[in-house]
Amino acid sequence: QQQVKQSPQSLIVQKGGISIINCAYENTAFDYFPWYQQFPGKGPALLIAIRPDVSEKKEGRFTISFNKSAKQFSLHIMDSQPGDSATYFCAATGFQKLVFGTGTRLLVSP
Amino acid sequence: KAGVTQTPRYLIKTRGQQVTLSCSPISGHRSVSWYQQTPGQGLQFLFEYFSETQRNKGNFPGRFSGRQFSNSRSEMNVSTLELGDSALYLCASSRTRTDTQYFGPGTRLTVL
Numbered sequence: 001q002q003q004v005k006q007s008p009q010s011l012i013v014q015k016g017g018i019s020i021i022n023c024a025y026e027n028t029a030f031d032y033f034p035w036y037q038q039f040p041g042k043g044p045a046l047l048i049a050i051r052p053d054v055s056e057k058k059e060g061r062f063t064i065s066f067n068k069s070a071k072q073f074s075l076h077i078m079d080s081q082p083g084d085s086a087t088y089f090c091a092a093t094g095f096q097k098l099v100f101g102t103g104t105r106l107l108v109s110p
Numbered sequence: 111k112a113g114v115t116q117t118p119r120y121l122i123k124t125r126g127q128q129v130t131l132s133c134s135p136i137s138g139h140r141s142v143s144w145y146q147q148t149p150g151q152g153l154q155f156l157f158e159y160f161s162e163t164q165r166n167k168g169n170f171p172g173r174f175s176g177r178q179f180s181n182s183r184s185e186m187n188v189s190t191l192e193l194g195d196s197a198l199y200l201c202a203s204s205r206t207r208t209d210t211q212y213f214g215p216g217t218r219l220t221v222l
Contacts, residue, residue: 032208034210034211036213041215042215042216043114043200043202043213043214043215043216044153044200044213045213046210046211046212049210089153093208095166096158096165096166096207096208097155097158097166097168098143098145098155098202098211099155100145100152100153100154101152102152103152103153
């Protein structure tokens with residue numbers, strides 16, 4: 001019940017395309033859903049986050065869509081750029097613990 | 111504002127040794143959490159400290175321990191190192207226990 005399932009494991013997108021990463025959770029006690037971006041050799045960096053009382057949040061090219069009834073949330077990267085190539089982790093917070101998805105390796109081809 | 115800093119950045123140890131990793135949180139942040147990242151297991155929660163007290167613990171053996179000092183700096187210790195302890199150890203800090211966590215660059219531990 002503490003798991004967050006993330007898909008796909010890897011993703012290749014053309015420059016300018018839309019990257020979509022999906023996550024699902026079981027525990028309804030989760031109350032905060034951040035997305036982290038990690039480049040090789042670096043720690044994860046907070047990208048965008050959402051709380052379950054909101055269905056969508058947009059920051060620049062990054063949008064989180066949240067479906068509380070389905071217990072699913074997704075990250076959309078619009079106009080994907082080669083600089084977006086990184087590993088993306090969804091996460092969920094409950095009981096002061098951050099539970100991570102397994103990560104999606106995104107490659108944006110020029 | 112300076113980010114989370116971790117020292118050392120890289121460490122090589124042999125089996126059976128022990129190691130201490132250090133984390134300095136963002137100024138004003140009182141909560142520090144530690145995570146282990148490996149290719150096979152992903153990012154796994156180790157423990158969380160707040161006000162010098164361990165508040166939460168992940169599913170790791172007792173060889174993994176930590177502490178937090180009055181200035182919120184934290185250390186984690188791994189005793190009797192095993193090959194499987196090779197990983198990137200990440201520290202994250204947050205202003206309170208429920209605020210967003212910000213990660214440091216990690217300490218890459220290699221156990222030979």
